[in-house]
Amino acid sequence: MSSTTVKKTRGRRPKRKDHGFKKGNEEWKKRRKSPSSTVPDTDEDSSFKGIVRPSKSLYDGISYNPGEDNSKAPMILRPQVSKLEKKEEIVNNDEDDDEELGQENYIINLQKMNILQQNFLDFHDFQKCVKPNSKLLITKHLGLGISGMLICKSCKFESEEIKLYHEGPNRSCMLNKAIAIPMLKTKVGPTDIQFFLASLNITPPSLKLMYRILNESAPVATKLNKESMLKNQEFVAKVQSLKGQGHTVDIEVDTSYNNRVQSGFEAGTMSISPAVECSTSKKLVLSLNVSNKLLKPSSPNTETLSQPFPIHQSITSSEAESAVKNIESIHETGILSVRSVTSDQSAQVEKAIRNLSAKSSHGITHFYCLVHRMRTLQKRLQNLKLKSFIHGYDSDSFTRHTARVVRSRICFEIMRLNKVTQNRSVFKRKVQQASKNVIPCLSGDHTNCNKDSAYCRKSKIKHIVRSLPNHEYLVLTPDDEVKLTNEIQKFFNDINSEKIKNVQTTNKVESIHHRCFTVAPKNTNWPRNFEGLCHSAVHSDTLNRGTSAVVLAQGLGLTYDFDSPFRKLMQSVDDINIYDKKRQKTYQFRKQRHISKLRKCNRRLASKSMYNSSNNDQCWEHNYAIDVNR
Template sequence: MKIDNVDGTPVGQILLRPKPKNPDVVDKYLQAANNCTDACPNKVYTPQHVETLFNTEIRNHILYKSDCDGDLKFDVENEKQWGCVWRERLKCPKCNFVSKYYRLYDIFESNKRGPKAAKLNVQIQCGLITSPISNKNFRDILMFSNMVPPSSSGMQKTANKVAKQIKREGFKIVCPNHEGVHTAYIAEDASIGNEGAYSSWCATEVSDYLKISHITTDGDSRAFQGVKQVHGTNVEALRDVRHLSASMKRAITRCTFSPNLFSGTNKLNQKNRFALDIKARCVAELNQSFNVHQGELYKDKQYMPEVIKTIVMCYKGYCGSSCKVNSYVCSGLPSNHWIKNFIPNGSTCRMTCDDEVKFENCIRILPGPNSLNLVRFLTSTQKSEAFNRALSRCNPKNVSFPRNFPGRAHAAVHMINHRFANSALLLTEELCVYNNSTKSSQESETKG
């Protein structure tokens, strides 16, 4: 596309990004929306306030002009948006009747001057702070839903208010000499995946009133080394039953058995399902054994070798007297036996002597004598991993929340400690955006 100077003389340069000759999809939709007089987006209204608006203004319309047969409509040209909610008024196209503005949303009272905050706007931020969705992504969702999104600055102000209520102060943050806004807690060159350093910090904080003798990890974590540096070499590393059983399952799937062990054509699928069922059986045997012997480890070590052999015989099809004598979860009876959830009940494995040896070696990864020492307390890392998943949900790695990161981290802790539903209700109550009908019904039950 050629351009000219101000005086009209031609210029040798051309525009690098000329406008398209034909309008694109966005231009077509914008043109259609501008030409349509009654194009209205979807909106969120509180039914109670809509009822009040129409019932009141219908009567006022009759008083204004009793012989007018016009219908009252929303004055869409003069509506007022407040975040995700709206203030509306009605008008009559025939008699020029115009009502006053009505808030079609709930507010909560405060002593501060200015417009009252809408409960819905605060409730939305209470939900966003416990999810990986950012304000920008939420605005995109609203636009996909044909809803006018609130301004980014308004949403950020509400988000800051909610995050401030969740954040608990009380510890001093030392700035690691960053340039610009001081929002970082660690140095720029620090590794965020150094589990050993983090476990060392935690162990140091509790060292004055707690001596750690055992720590349960998933096996490939460096957290044990960090605790060991602080609390001495006598710290023992234990294993998580879930991770150890997963290791046993992988060993079974990777083991090379004889070709005729499983029948049918899709042997890989049968092998995976077989490994899942063995995992469930061994975990059940282990838990029941610890429950029967009340934590007496020497008894578990005494009986577990026979249990391993019994499991092999049971899957070979000899589920009878051996299961009745040695198994903790299978009685070997038609009416009382181990129910296979991943493979067909009644199916058997054609094991050779070499298959039996390989199979037993795989099973020993979990209920073997060495492993029993590592899982003797049946401790788990599930709570830690649950919090990590909650933290990843509130603060995902692909989104940066520099202004509300502390509030989102505390929201993850609050959600884990109280569970999601209780956490949501406690947060909305603290911010005074709870459901009024719920509170009034509770108060009436208390009075009654």
């Protein structure tokens, strides 16, 4: 039986130390002596003897005799092959080179390999070997890095052991550090990298090593992005000063969660809230706040970049807190001053900004996102119970189509008025007049279009009719016309018109949300590295992914030549990204995108068409060649 000793220590939990049996290929059974655990000894000073691992030759001689039952052999543990036995096996092996080396692949630096070969040749010449036959022996694995030596099978000469990889600070392997770049810039994780390397027949690093590398690299990405956001603030300040607007800036904020916000049980634990400037065409990120409930509280001896979100608070409250923190972080640098904030129709954000503006000396105005406002208008118009309908439409489909057309028409009016009107008070008055004229114009009454509308002209009449149901003007009952007009006027009264007079959206913020949750997927979030992954995604949005990856590699201490495959690939990634951005501004791209949207919107209407073969009712009704009584 194995004996145990307990060592008492002050102020530390005692650890139990086991001496004796270690699990092998047989299950340990109590009160039964293992054949290899103890050996009967007739000496007087016999004592307990632990398991002794047999040599390779002895194990082969006992376990692999043909015609015998090897299950009763006393050697139950797989022997550990030492470096000396590996050398003897290579020297004494006379098989072919291909069978000897196996099918495993390695990543070896050619400069280090040339140094190893040169050292072997310099010292092997003194051996006066008649038939030189050198073989490579892999002596050590350090993740992806390997160490090796050359052995001559004829004279048994051994070269010096050399590390076949570049070393970084603290004798670390730079190949292992390079794994952090795809983990921080793409959606792959440690298990994906293991699967990829194993498919190439390369021994992958352990998950423990890769998670440790990610934990060390995530703060570097966070630091680089914070420096980049400071440069963005300096750039915006220069642009605003050249415009003559001082150092004020307009920003847009919004919050996204890793799980959908629900009442009752709240599954959301993390949120992202960036602050993007609206004063320039670049839409640069000025600040980023990440809330994380799963992050462990930091001890006084460790330095962390962020603190966990309070576990007792709802994650939905992080939207208002993040907006305030983003504004305060911009003001703390002293480079810019926030003039206005655009957000969705969140009541808590509006209240938080109003309180912050009252406390501080900065007068901050809150605006609504135009897209969110128009989306809400369309939902309310769809909820109206209209009695009017036309042939080919039921009441619900007619109401949905009408609501979509009204929303698009009002958006066109607002965008045209924003271009031609400089005074915001005049803009607000014209928006109210244009909204009153929308329903009469869509019904065929163009009496006030020249005076009140900025979109409807004689050249646009055919286009307006083409967007309506059945390409005809709306035929509404007086009650339906009053319902639609009143609902539109509620949205464009004096208070609501004041909230959209800057005509800004939160599209860029939502695009950053998508990019962040692409790099840090919602189903494989790492609580400790979530902030670093989000900052890495924002850094890629600012500098493009290729340039951002090169900057991250320099921050990690990795050096790549300009002609290296890494630099070439990152340059091609940036070139493709620039080409795609230019293509999105062309007429052909916008036309194809508009056609795709129309096909998606009319999918439900097309499914009820008599020309659709998948509609069984229409096919049976119009299939006159079939005798139904047969």
